Amino acid sequence: MGVRAAARPLTLRESVRPEDRQAVMDVAASSGFFSPAEVEMAGSLVEERLRDGEPSGYFFVFAEDGAGAGSGAQAAPLAGFACYGPATYAPDWVDLYWIAVHQSRRGAGVGGALLELVERRVRGARPTTLVAETSSRGQYRPTRAFYEHKGFSLIAMMKSFYAPGEHKIIYAKRLEPPGFP
């Protein structure tokens, strides 16, 4: 990957606010990885969470620039976000629906910080598996490298899922409770 940007103070926030809808769409769009429909989908997850609360099944972590950011009325710039939630009918599996870092902030530890907090929240009283889906497209090589570097293993591939020759790649990471044998 490229040169790492100098580390900047970062604040992680889990509460969801109305302005996060546009902010997550801006981050997703900046990446150049997602179609307009996918960008819209990221915003709609925020909306669902605001409307239904925890029963929506969507949990967020927002990374904001600045120490103590987001504590005042002024919204801090969003450096990245993650969205995760329990998989349907699979009590010990959790889906990482989204993780995205603003294009201008990539390679500076923001994604790692987001993932670390997601893993801390997901790690429960019994082993849990965190699942991340991505694509086999060349553009996603850095994304796959990120997951592999962070201890995810490739568990399945759905051939030509997105388009002929473009496979869905499914990564998983088993998270065990502290002291688990």
Ligand SMILES: CC(C)(COP(=O)(O)OP(=O)(O)OC[C@H]1O[C@@H](n2cnc3c(N)ncnc32)[C@H](O)[C@@H]1OP(=O)(O)O)[C@@H](O)C(=O)NCCC(=O)NCCS
């Ligand atoms: C994938 C993504 C979330 C990673 O976030 P990031 O802030 O750029 O990653 P970080 O700087 O926190 O890197 C975390 C670790 O992964 C490693 N890593 C990141 N990209 C890597 C790459 N291309 N190759 C090898 N290692 C890589 C880093 O070296 C770092 O290692 P360390 O923790 O030992 O220092 C981000 O690049 C992104 O938003 N990509 C586009 C959107 C996307 O693909 N999202 C996932 C699919 S929904």
